Amino acid sequence: MAGKKRKALTYTLPEEFHVFGFSRDLLAWYDSQKRDLPWRINRDPYRVWVSEIMLQQTRVETVKPYYQNFMAKFPTVAALAEAPEEEVLKAWEGLGYYSRARNLQAAAREVQERYGGVIPDTPEEIATLKGIGPYTAGAILSIAYEKPEPAVDGNVMRVFSRLLYLTDDIAKPATRVKVEHLVRQVIPHGRAGDFNQALMELGALVCLPRTPQCLTCPVFDYCLARKEGVQDELPVKGKAKPPRLVRLQVAVVKRGDAVLINKRPEQGLLAGMWEFPMVETDADTRSLKQEALLQGLRKRFGVDVEVIEPLMELTHTFSHLQWHMEVWQCDWIEGDDLPPNARFATADELAGLAFPVAHQKILETIKSDR
DNA sequence: TACGCGTGGCC
DNA sequence: TGGCCAAGCGT
Numbered sequence: 001m002a003g004k005k006r007k008a009l010t011y012t013l014p015e016e017f018h019v020f021g022f023s024r025d026l027l028a029w030y031d032s033q034k035r036d037l038p039w040r041i042n043r044d045p046y047r048v049w050v051s052e053i054m055l056q057q058t059r060v061e062t063v064k065p066y067y068q069n070f071m072a073k074f075p076t077v078a079a080l081a082e083a084p085e086e087e088v089l090k091a092w093e094g095l096g097y098y099s100r101a102r103n104l105q106a107a108a109r110e111v112q113e114r115y116g117g118v119i120p121d122t123p124e125e126i127a128t129l130k131g132i133g134p135y136t137a138g139a140i141l142s143i144a145y146e147k148p149e150p151a152v153d154g155n156v157m158r159v160f161s162r163l164l165y166l167t168d169d170i171a172k173p174a175t176r177v178k179v180e181h182l183v184r185q186v187i188p189h190g191r192a193g194d195f196n197q198a199l200m201e202l203g204a205l206v207c208l209p210r211t212p213q214c215l216t217c218p219v220f221d222y223c224l225a226r227k228e229g230v231q232d233e234l235p236v237k238g239k240a241k242p243p244r245l246v247r248l249q250v251a252v253v254k255r256g257d258a259v260l261i262n263k264r265p266e267q268g269l270l271a272g273m274w275e276f277p278m279v280e281t282d283a284d285t286r287s288l289k290q291e292a293l294l295q296g297l298r299k300r301f302g303v304d305v306e307v308i309e310p311l312m313e314l315t316h317t318f319s320h321l322q323w324h325m326e327v328w329q330c331d332w333i334e335g336d337d338l339p340p341n342a343r344f345a346t347a348d349e350l351a352g353l354a355f356p357v358a359h360q361k362i363l364e365t366i367k368s369d370r
Numbered sequence: 371t372a373c374g375c376g377t378g379g380c381c
Numbered sequence: 382t383g384g385c386c387a388a389g390c391g392t
Contacts, residue, residue: 055388062378062387096376099391133390153388173371176389200388209386210381240385241373269375317383318376357377373392380386 011181014164014224022163022222023188023195029218030198033205035060038067043193045119045144046077052139053104053131057097060204066095077117080108089272089354098356099271103131121145134180143193150183151196152176155203161235162207165224171238243322248278249293250325252366253305255332258344259366260303261353265341269321274353276362277301277342278325293328301342303335311365316358327362 013019034040037060039051050070054063070091074080080088085105092101107129111119119140120126126137138151150156157170160179168175187195206213212231214220225231253260261274279296283289290307297303311327338344345353347367355363 057387057389059387135389320374
């Protein structure tokens with residue numbers, strides 16, 4: 001037969017779990033202890049949306065200044081939709097996961113065109129927007145529109161793992177689905193937004209990853225892991241692979257008072273960000289490294305240069321990669337027919353373009369050289 | 371499902 | 382110091 005039959009799974013809360021008391025006590029704690037955060041001034045759906053995208057895998061303290069600046073520059077869906085992409089990326093510079101910025105703007109344009117500038121309030125419609133997955137959909141729907149949808153992030157997975165003594169690996173996608181089913185049964189209608197935020201706030205302030213502060217926990221009485229004394233063993237989480245080493249030769253090519261830069265592809269690592277030209281090579285001698293660099297510059301940029309001297313050596317670690325960069329000072333000799341993704345830029349022009357953190361030290365060095 | 375995708379802070 | 386972690390999503 002064509003197609004598999006999958007049994008519909010239903011996850012039920014433990015008998016002894018007191019749903020009403022739990023949400024009552026958690027909300028009371030949240031009402032008195034919640035942090036004052038810039039995105040909690042009101043429940044404007046656009047403000048909530050931007051904050052949720054920025055907060056993906058990113059700390060609150062890191063997001064704060066970016067959020068203030070972003071909302072000042074792009075205060076409405078329309079403003080974001082109409083802005084040049086370069087300005088949006090510049091506002092995201094240093095925040096990481098740059099596809100979030102590109103997806104956010106693409107979705108803003110979609111909201112303008114398809115929904116007349118109003119962010120949709122149904123799970124089906126909002127989930128079609130780029131960059132809005134299960135968590136962000138639930139967060140916007142509950143916080144901005146008070147819909148009783150779960151918003152399960154890392155905090156909620158950890159809190160529920162302990163609260164209900166769940167031993168599922170929270171690194172596995174199936175576990176998030178399970179926790180969503182459980183959370184859905186606990187959401188108090190009428191306060192869905194506060195409840196979801198309270199779960200996350202509890203994870204951020206009390207139910208910490210390493211050292212849960214059980215003695216000050218407002219829902220201590222309901223926690224099954226605490227009852228068994230296993231709160232320090234939960235949640236269960238599989239380990240990540242170590243980053244792969246990548247050796248790169250980097251060129252700072254000067255032509256007069258301009259330097260050669262390159263805009264990265266629209267997809268993949270550091271998508272759409274600017275950088276100094278780089279060549280990946282395993283070469284282990286000075287001359288072989290320089291040779292690889294010269295060949296790469298000629299082939300990819302149509303430019304001939306002279307290598308002057310080594311400038312610096314840098315290491316930058318991503319989640320999944322480790323870049324070992326050797327940077328060479330070069331002088332342009334010939335070649336004007338640059339590919340569309342490359343250009344020579346002056347210091348003033350560089351200031352308006354978005355570079356990843358991995359290239360910031362090079363940028364600073366060039367600036368101070370003048 | 372597993373992996374690619376950034377960065378900075380913490381112990 | 383280095384591994385872990387942070388309001389995940391797209392493919």
